[in-house]
Amino acid sequence: GIQVEQSPPDLILQEGANSTLRCNFSDSVNNLQWFHQNPWGQLINLFYIPSGTKQNGRLSATTVATERYSLLYISSSQTTDSGVYFCAALTGGGNKLTFGTGTQLKVEL
Amino acid sequence: DVKVTQSSRYLVKRTGEKVFLECVQDMDHENMFWYRQDPGLGLRLIYFSYDVKMKEKGDIPEGYSVSREKKERFSLILESASTNQTSMYLCASSFWGEGRGYTFGSGTRLTVV
Numbered sequence: 001g002i003q004v005e006q007s008p009p010d011l012i013l014q015e016g017a018n019s020t021l022r023c024n025f026s027d028s029v030n031n032l033q034w035f036h037q038n039p040w041g042q043l044i045n046l047f048y049i050p051s052g053t054k055q056n057g058r059l060s061a062t063t064v065a066t067e068r069y070s071l072l073y074i075s076s077s078q079t080t081d082s083g084v085y086f087c088a089a090l091t092g093g094g095n096k097l098t099f100g101t102g103t104q105l106k107v108e109l
Numbered sequence: 110d111v112k113v114t115q116s117s118r119y120l121v122k123r124t125g126e127k128v129f130l131e132c133v134q135d136m137d138h139e140n141m142f143w144y145r146q147d148p149g150l151g152l153r154l155i156y157f158s159y160d161v162k163m164k165e166k167g168d169i170p171e172g173y174s175v176s177r178e179k180k181e182r183f184s185l186i187l188e189s190a191s192t193n194q195t196s197m198y199l200c201a202s203s204f205w206g207e208g209r210g211y212t213f214g215s216g217t218r219l220t221v222v
Contacts, residue, residue, distance in 0.1 A: 001168075031209075033211065035213075040215070041197065041215060041218075042213070042215050042216070043199065043201075043213040044213075045211060045212070048209065086151065086152065095140045095157070095159060095203065095205060096142060096154055096157050096167065097211060098154075099144075099151045099152040099153075100151055101149060101150060101151035102151050
């Protein structure tokens with residue numbers, strides 16, 4: 001099956017800093033999503049982005065499907081951005097997402 | 110507000126017990142999923158279902174079974190709990206096709222002692 005790799009595994013930022021999280025996937029995808037898991041464990045979908053660029057407030061994401069990677073940008077980070085960020089991919093005609101191992105982000109004052 | 114509800118937030122069970130984890134969604138989604146989350150391993154798919162009474166194995170089905178008798182409800186069953194099944198269990202649901210509308214429950218942290 002498809003392999004999904006994320007980097008870096010851990011990241012510590014000062015509030016106000018910018019960051020880029022990377023997701024590499026081993027096969028062509030029909031669907032690429034980014035999720036944020038807050039410190040209480042709830043996973044929230046951030047972007048559905050099989051290709052191109054999308055922005056939502058301080059967050060944006062870009063997927064370059066031909067080169068099999070996606071990037072999540074966080075600008076002017078806030079302590080509420082802390083948590084784990086997952087990317088997940090779906091291939092072929094299936095319905096199940098395969099998740100990466102996540103990037104643990106901590107934003108400090 | 111649409112949502113996926115898991116019956117328990119925390120659960121402690123003894124080795125050898127039969128354990129039921131329940132998940133209910135109110136979005137009329139066709140697909141439902143059970144994942145487990147362990148540090149450093151991300152989310153790994155245990156089982157999923159794309160229709161009532163239908164199920165398919167995910168990546169780590171050993172030691173688990175599932176039941177989907179109604180569209181909105183998907184149950185994960187640990188036939189004989191073991192300590193290596195101590196984990197966070199996450200239920201999700203989505204529309205049929207391309208994973209749209211993927212929505213997660215808040216998780217059940219299961220400890221087997």
